[in-house]
Amino acid sequence: MRASGDAARAISARVFRSRGTLRPRYATLGSILDAEGLEIDRGLGLFFPAPDSYTGEDVFELHVHGSPIVVGETLGALLAAGARLATPGEFTRRAFLHGKLDLSAAEAVADLIDAESRSAARAARARLAGGLLAAVDAERVKLDAILAELSGTLDFPDEVPEPPRERLAGELVAIGTGLETLARGFEVGRLVREGVGVAIVGPPNAGKSSLLNALLGDDRALVSELAGTTRDTIEESFALDGGVRVRLIDTAGIRSHADRLEAAGIARSERALEGARVALVVVDGSRPLDDEARALLERTRARPRVVVFNKRDLGDAGYEGREPPEKGALAVSVLEPADVARIRSALRDAVGIDAPDLERPHLATARQADCVHAALRALERAQRTLDDGQPIDLLAGDLVEASAALGELGGDAATEAILDAVFARFCIGK
């Protein structure tokens, strides 16, 4: 936990007691005290005097045990000592205000914080290196060249001839194609950053929980309950061999025995499928398929999926007797490590993205994607203006807009709105 501001030192004296005084930037073991002076926990205290801290202000940090109760009480003690809760992104905003970060660094930090997987971290770094900017600038340069020619003919009609409309149309198409490629790349970037949602769906007793545990395997230590997910699904995540992180959306984690109605089961799996790119359909393959299993296979047919006929060790009546045959279905036993590896590999195919895709520049944040989409929309309008036979001046207006949208992506036109968007991406406490 971190407190920043002029009162950080005073607050530290109220909530933390150690044998010696706090030495700047050294971790000191001590007691964390509540408002009555009673010990909540033992932990580490660190004091960073201004300006040599993350925010550039006096900063006091407490490292406590992770129990929610201890965290909650410590927070209470800090608030009682005169602190208030930071607003989203406030620490970084303060760091920014004190000259600790420039805007692109702040955005990149936001991405690093969000990036759970190794690939996302790499993407964030690649973006800092400017690969994306170069790709965007390439299109912007082409746009600006057309604009320069149009401005020339508008402002110096005696000297600069009007460019032929067919040529302009061709150039606009080429720029549009480049921007669409970038926009598609955003989808890849988003999937890598946020993790690819994979919904585990299947009738009760198909072995979803065992499969989940088998897939998480060694990654089990990284498993966490993510905030913001709906109350009746649990998300856990692990990395595929290609480096892309998968978020497993599991409805099996919630078992309400009183609620065995088919409809409720369908509703749950529908909800899980909503946020997922890939369905991991698990049925019991040892027995002939029941109606629920058949219905599920039918419902998920149209989407990217991996179908697992589980409990191979117990029999194959369901797998052999499937009707119609499931292409690419796997007969497995989640107890067999080799079978689990086959499932992972099938998932990787179904996800269809590997981390190396990220080495090409791509749009990493929604704001960047918005900019490219705005540019594309302006470009479409320009094309329509041209197709409709409207005068070229009106074309220029749309192209200025497209160019400005791309400029904004590079940070050319930062406004309060952009800052708000950037800073709001910081979760409390990070």
Place this chain on the structure above:
Amino acid sequence: MIFDRTGVVVVGGGHAGVEAALASARLGVETVLVTGEPAKICTLPCNPSVGGSAKGQLVREIDALGGEMGLLIDATSVHVRWLNESKGPAVRALRAQADKPAYARAARAHLEAQPGVTIVRGMVDGLVASGGAIRAVRTEDGRSIPARAVVLATGTFLGGKTFRGDEVRAEGRFGEAPAVGLSGALARLGFPLGRLKTGTPPRIDKTTVDPARMAVQAPSDVPLAFSYRRSPAFAGPQLPCWITVTSARTHALVRANLHRSPLYGLDLIRGIGPRYCPSIEDKVVKFAHNPSHQIFIEPEGWDEPTLYVGGFSTSLPADVQLEMLHTLPGLEECAMLRAGYAVEYDFVQPTELRHSLETRRIENLFHCGQLNGTSGYEEAAAQGLLAGINAARRVRGERPFLLERTDSYVGTMIDDLVTKGVDEPYRMLTSRAEHRVLLRHDNADLRLTPRGRELGLIDDRAWEAFVARRERLERAISGAEATRVTEEQIAGARLAKGSTLADALRRPEIGTADVASYFPSSLENDEPERIAIEIKLAGYVRRQRLAVERAARVELEEIPDDFGYETIAALSREAREKLGRHRPRTIGAAARIPGLTPADVAIVSLFVHRHRTRREDERGREGACA
């Protein structure tokens, strides 16, 4: 002469000075215009044309606000035509060629007829300021003219020097003495001076050219007018202009004589010239790949013996100029009546100014025209008008009159000048006006005449005519949505059954002439065209208005005048220095300061916000977080 009732003193009798003096006097303030040579008021020392792309919009705006330029040119033009007619209604503009002596006579007559204006012959070389405010100007012959506000409109006269080859003269322009003392007076008040350069081409004897060897540019065969306050009428017989071209021979002469150029070879000129009006030397050197450049041959009046050689500005020695002229088709045997020359002059960075054109340094002192680093008659006149209005309002104790980027080219230009400064002579361009779909040549009256009326510059007659016109236009536009068109095909465009006049006009192929019979007969002059433009552009106008509203958020976020940039650690030293110097009025203006990064602007915005909310939120300095 007794000057003690004088409110505003205007120094300079060019386009800026004339507009400033007229506006100030019309606002009821006793005004003195001081000029070195009253006979040379508004002599159009360079090209004979007024208007053109972007400049035409300026003239219309000046007229809509109650300024003079439109009336002057309409009364004296020998040639008028539309530019950019096919390129879009927002960039369409009038350009007229003036009869230079007639234009100057008209300007002087308007000044002399204006109650409250006194013209005084004199060269101002001293500025008297005390307590941070201007008090008087002093002339070379020792007179002191007290003033409650002063408008400097000195053109190219400040420290003026002209160049033809190695011949350097102290001149403000051809044959006229420069203002030598005034630069020093400005410097003593603390104004940093810069140096700019411009130039003018040679003039040739019109009886010695062969028009048959050149392409003709014909004037419009219907009368066209800049001013909203007069019905279009030909000022006199309309004359053609001609186009000829340079060739490899011309370029070879330029190259062979570059060593005699004061700019390239002799290195005499320090001032920076305009990219937008390059000399023929610049064209040949910098655009070496162009085998040929167009040259425009323009009359300077009905009875003037001279022709202006447009696009041929040069400071090479006179003998080379003549030789070069003789390489142009049609000019092989021409006689040169006056050689072209370059002129170098002092200017004061316009970042010294507020948007009212008052200097930040000295209260009640206003700068306009080429002194601010602009080039062009129209740019000067527009600034003169604003400076004159604001000087008079100062005297009357009223708030400054400000125009914005969203309402006019004038506002766009002034914002460019005071927030960005200039590094070359500034010319108005349509591409500088990001809201140009709204800021059209045709609708300047709708945008600005109500403002001019509020100011007190639009008389009752002009106002009543405007109000009637506005009503006619509004009625006709809504009427066009209801008027059925009976033809199924017009100008090659198929129309659905039941189409209205508006539907027809929305088709790019259909122009006003194709549907003339459907317009109400009450419409006058260019009004059918204006209605067609409104209808055709409606979608684009709507989009632009949205953009303006979005921009208004940052545009209107004001920065306190005394905002302390030096305390913001997050800003680079360079950014702090720039902001401290430019003192942007709003966050939007800050964003336009060259060299500031978006992050800098964002930081300023955050701090301005913080500055405002600080007192309410002292607790906001601590934060804790789990």
